[in-house]
Amino acid sequence: MTHVFHRNPKQQLAFAVRGQGIALFDQDNKSYIDASGGAAVSCLGHGHPVVIQAIKDQLDRIAYAHSSFFTTQAAEELADFLAERSPGDLNRIYFLSGGSEAVEAALKLARQYFVEIGQPTRRHFIARRQSYHGNTLGALAIGGNAWRREPFLPLLVPAHHVSPCYAYRDQLANETEEQYAERLAQELDQQIEALGAENVAAFVAETVVGATAGALAPVRTYLKRMREVCDRHGVLLILDEVMSGMGRTGHLFACAEDGVVPDIMTIAKGLGAGYQPIGAMVASDRIYDAVVAGSGFFQHGHTYMGHATACAAALAVQRVIEQEQLLSNVLQRGEQLRAELRSVLGDHPNVGDVRGRGLFVGVEFVQDKASKVTLNPAHKTHARLKKQAMENGLLMYPMGGTIDGVHGDHVLLAPPFICTPSDITEIVSRFARTVSQVLPA
Numbered sequence: 001m002t003h004v005f006h007r008n009p010k011q012q013l014a015f016a017v018r019g020q021g022i023a024l025f026d027q028d029n030k031s032y033i034d035a036s037g038g039a040a041v042s043c044l045g046h047g048h049p050v051v052i053q054a055i056k057d058q059l060d061r062i063a064y065a066h067s068s069f070f071t072t073q074a075a076e077e078l079a080d081f082l083a084e085r086s087p088g089d090l091n092r093i094y095f096l097s098g099g100s101e102a103v104e105a106a107l108k109l110a111r112q113y114f115v116e117i118g119q120p121t122r123r124h125f126i127a128r129r130q131s132y133h134g135n136t137l138g139a140l141a142i143g144g145n146a147w148r149r150e151p152f153l154p155l156l157v158p159a160h161h162v163s164p165c166y167a168y169r170d171q172l173a174n175e176t177e178e179q180y181a182e183r184l185a186q187e188l189d190q191q192i193e194a195l196g197a198e199n200v201a202a203f204v205a206e207t208v209v210g211a212t213a214g215a216l217a218p219v220r221t222y223l224k225r226m227r228e229v230c231d232r233h234g235v236l237l238i239l240d241e242v243m244s245g246m247g248r249t250g251h252l253f254a255c256a257e258d259g260v261v262p263d264i265m266t267i268a269k270g271l272g273a274g275y276q277p278i279g280a281m282v283a284s285d286r287i288y289d290a291v292v293a294g295s296g297f298f299q300h301g302h303t304y305m306g307h308a309t310a311c312a313a314a315l316a317v318q319r320v321i322e323q324e325q326l327l328s329n330v331l332q333r334g335e336q337l338r339a340e341l342r343s344v345l346g347d348h349p350n351v352g353d354v355r356g357r358g359l360f361v362g363v364e365f366v367q368d369k370a371s372k373v374t375l376n377p378a379h380k381t382h383a384r385l386k387k388q389a390m391e392n393g394l395l396m397y398p399m400g401g402t403i404d405g406v407h408g409d410h411v412l413l414a415p416p417f418i419c420t421p422s423d424i425t426e427i428v429s430r431f432a433r434t435v436s437q438v439l440p441a
């Protein structure tokens, strides 16, 4: 019997005993290549000496001081680091303990902003189907992952859903990428008009979708079109970069690659790279200034926000990534990973799509390549792939289930930024072996 509540009682779990570089070891000293960094978290791999030393140094000075009494050097320096590198006027950083907390704070800030500027009817949120923004109630309300939401309906935050940008499935054969993006922008426009723009606070989207569709990047003009629609209606744009941010796509922030600056952005996962739990909400000066000019402060707060040790760890992680220029490795290894996956698995009858940006790579499995009909959900292929991969010494992040009527079996590969070319080849080899064992062609 286990007393750990968050452990699925049906699952046999090995003990993670130690980690080194891209490998994790269990109690039998079996090694696993961490090809998903957990869920796109461990971007520096495991046991990085510089990060460990920075954490030890911080602990020796002070582990934690409550943010209503003190700030710390670690929090101030990390905020400066992020503000200097974030796009546009995204200069105000609110440190939290993870992704859901960051999303929750973003929703509340959007709401408070409109109250402060005298538009209190703006309380509705528009997000997208096949999306994931976290498991707290607000984040769950805007998320478009039906099975996660269902037990908790009706959710408290008024949220509405439009189509995701899912070119593999939804771009029409006679449509260019630009026309597809325009069609999605029109859908958002119509949804805002249907609700009345004066009632809508924000449109929320993952810049590159992670947990529901395996590294699904939008077509290039999509975010720009959505930004335009938001601006036309005075609606805020919140981009959730909890998974796609902090270098995962080869750019520190994925939205920068598409030339779009949101009003609020959320980050987590790769920020602390798993060395400490940390996330952040990043807000524009415009929103920050309006709230300060209004009631004076954002009505929010958690005990562990701005945690000194978490900030010190994140600062060390981000400095290593920058000093070692790891983002250029992310771009190169990402290209290599997709190319090798396509070369080894491109002809497999059940591999429908290999996609992604940087080291954020998704593989979508189908029953039939031409029709793109999904695999039978009862077979739980994604779960079988995960189990078989572990037997083969490979960690990859599976996702599946019926999402608004569309079932999908997807796998996310998000290896650490320190991967070498031969690491990538080994990941592809173990992955291909796993696929051929679970789905013999």
Ligand code: PMP
Residues within 6 Å of the ligand: 039, 098, 099, 100, 101, 103, 132, 133, 134, 135, 206, 210, 211, 240, 241, 242, 243, 244, 268, 269, 279
């Ligand atoms: N937003 C996105 C885009 C995510 O991928 C996740 C986690 N998978 C979250 C929010 C929630 O983050 P956390 O699990 O740290 O609460």
